[in-house]
Amino acid sequence: MEIPDVAASKEAEASIDLLAIVLDTNPSQQIVRQNPQNLTQILEAVIAFGNAHLMQKAQNKLAVLSCSHYTTEFLFPLPGRHVELRQIDGQYEAFSLVEKTVKQQLGSILMNAPRLSAPCESLLAGSMSMALCYISRLQRNVPAGVKMHSRILVLTGSNECASQYMTYMNVFFTAQKLGIVVDTCALDKTLSLLQQGCDITNGQFLKVNQLDGLLQYLLWVFLPSPQMRHKLVLPPTPKVDYRASCFCHRELIDIGYVCSVCLSVFCKYSPICTTCHTIFKTPGPLPVKPKKKKKTDKQI
C-alpha cells in the first residue's frame, strides 16, 4: 500500500493543476441587487483564492472567466497583452498581476455592459463550455511526459434555469469524459442542475450561507486538488436531485415521456420527437393501451 501512495503523491507534486474559475458577475443576481458591495467582496475573495491556488505549486495555472447575462469574457489570463507591472508592495509579482488584471478587466466589462431593464439569467452553461474549451486547448499544448489535472469552479448567486438544461448536460458529460472536475459554490440558492454536475464529475458542491467568510469557505473546500481531497475531511455531499427537465417547456419533471431513439424527455406526449423527428405510431387513445405508452420512471 505504501509505495503506490508515495508514487501518487510524487506524481501529484509534479503535475500541473489548472483551475478555471467561472465567476457570475451578472448584476441582476439577488445578492448583488440587495447590496452592490457584495460583488466587490466576492471578487476580493475570488482573487485571493486564485492566488492561493497559484501559491500551492510553482507550475499551477489559473484562469478566471466572468459570466454575465449577455457575454462571457476572460478576466485572466489575457491573451497577447503583456501588462507591464512593477511591484508596489510586498505582494508576489505574479499575484499582483492576477489582481490587477482581473479588476481592470471586470471594471471595463461592467462599464460597457448594456443596460438591462428586467433581471436576466446568467449564461453559466455557456461560460462553463468556454472554460472547457480553454482547458482542452492547454491540455493539447502540455509537453510530453507532464500531466495536467484541470478543474472548474463555478461561483454564482443566480438561479439556474432549466432553459440551459441541454447545454449544462453536455458540459457535464464532456467534463466527465475529459476527467475535469466541476466544483460549484452557490452563493444564494441551491442549484440542483449544478449539483448534478458536481456529482457526475466527482466535484464538491457547497452552498454558502453568509458571504462574510467566503474566502475561508473557498480555501477549505475548494483549494485542495481533487487528488488531495480524499485525504481530508470535507463536507459530505447532500442528496442530489436528479430530475431532468423536459425538452418542450424546460421544466423539471418527475415523470415524463422519453423518446426511444434519442432519449429526449417530454412532459407531454407528442407524436413526433422534436429532437430527432422520429414519428411514433400511436394507435388509439393512450388511456386505453397504457402499456404501449413510452413512459419511464424518472423519479429518484
Add this chain to the structure above:
Amino acid sequence: MADTKSGRFASSSAAISPLVQSPENLECKNFQEYLRTRQTPETLEKLYNYPPICLAVYRELPEIARQFVIRILFVDQPVPQAVVTSWGAQRVAKEQMEATSCLTALCVWRVTAIPGGLAAWELSPTFKKSVRQVLLGGGKPWAMTNTLDKDSKPRDITFLDSYAMSRWRCVLHYMVGTGGRNGGTDAEAISPDAVRILLHANLMKRDERDGITITRQGFQFLLLDTRAQVWHFMLQYLETCEERGISLPECLSMLFQLSFSTLGRDYSSEGMNSQMLTFLQHLREFGLVFQRKRKEGRFYPTRLALNVTNKDAAQASTTADEERMQERGYIVVETNYRVYAYTDSQLQVAVLGLFTELLYRFPNLVVGVLTRDSVRQALRGGITAEQIVSYLEQYAHPNMKLVESAIQSKSCLPPTVVDQIKLWELERNRFTYTEGVVYNQFLSQNDFVTLRDYAQSINMLVWQNERTRTMVVQKNGHDDVKRYWKKYSKSGG
C-alpha cells in the same frame, strides 16, 4: 557452559546496509532538509522576516501541511490540536503526522496552550505576516523591484537561455577539464571564488601531482540535472557565504526573489548594499543572472535562477519550450542496450563514458553500449543505478519522449534496460549486516537445542549450525536469551 562473544555477523539477503556503503557519496538536499539540518529556530525566525523565503518554504511543505497552513492563515486565535487532527482523513494519519512534524521542525507553527488546558497550534507570527503579505499585498516591495526606465536593448528569452547555459557549462567543463582543450578563451575560465566553492563542496580536490582534479562526488554531480546541479552548488555557496561576510538571510532572500521573478524582464540592483552586489556578481558568473556591465544597475534573471528549489516546476516550464527541448535531448537508448548520443560536446561524452562502453565516434554522434561491466564500474565509482537512469531519462531524445506518451509508460527508456541496470545494482548488494552475539561451545547437544528453540520462538535467531553447536542471536535479543540460559542452567537442565 556457553561462551558468548559479541560480534558482527553477515547473513546473505538482498538489501542495502549502512555499514558497507561508503559515506562519501554526493548528498543532495532539498530546501526543506537544508533548513531542518542547518538552521536553528532562532535563525529560521530571522529568515521568515523575508517574504520570498516564506513563499519558498511554503511551496516546499508536504501537500497536507500546505492545506493546514492556509486554513489557519487567516485565523487569529490558536487552533486546538484536536481540531487540526480532525481535518485529515483517518487512513492517511501517518502522512498527516509527517506533515505536522515537518511544520513543527521548520518552526512554521508552534504549540501553545489555550484556555481550557488544550494544546493548540499557532502559526509563527513572522511567518504568518510574511505569507499574508505575499498573498494579499501590503508591506514593502521586494528589494530588486525598483522602477527602471525602459531598456534600450532588451534581451529576449532565447538569448538569456543560451547565455545561462553557456555560463553554466563553463563550470562543468572546468570540472571535467575539457575547457582548455577546446581552445577555451578567457571568457571560459572560471573565477577563483567558483573554484573555492567546488573544492569546498568536495566536488573537486587538490592533488599534488596534477593540480585540481574531479572527485567521485564530482562525477555524481555531473549526472544530476542542471536544476539540481544549480541548487546543490548554491547550497554549497551559501555555506561559504558567512565566511565572506555576506549575511545568509539576505543571500537566501535574494536567491528566492530571483527564483520568483519573471523570465525576460529586467530588474534593478539599485539600493542593494555592497555585499549583495558581490553576490549578484557571483550569480552573474554562474549564469543565474545576466548583466551587461558590472556597474550597470539592471539585470535579467535567467532560467537557471527561476524556481531554483523545484525540479518539477522547472520541467513543466522548460520542456514547454520546444527549441530548448531539441537542444537538450540527444540520447537514444534502444532495447539492445545500445546508446546513441547526438553530441559533440566533450563534457557529455565524458559523462556518458562513465557508465557506457563507447564503441564509435562520429562528428556529431557517439555510439556506446551499456554492458554489465561498464555499469558495474560506474556503480563501483559510487554512482547509483537511479542516477544513471535519471540521466538517460533527462537527456532522452524528443522522439523517445513521443514514444513515452504514445504507450503511456512511466519512463521513456525501454523498460528492459531500466530493469537491467537496477538488477546490476542489486547484484552488488547481496549482504545485510545485523549486529549479533555468537553463542558457542555448548557442552551438550541438548543445551544447544533448548536455547536455539527458545531464540527461534522469540524471533531473535539469526543463524545456527547444529554440528558445530553455534548460534547467532540478534543483539537486542541477547539479554532475553542470556536470562533464559541462566534460568535454564540454574534449574539444572
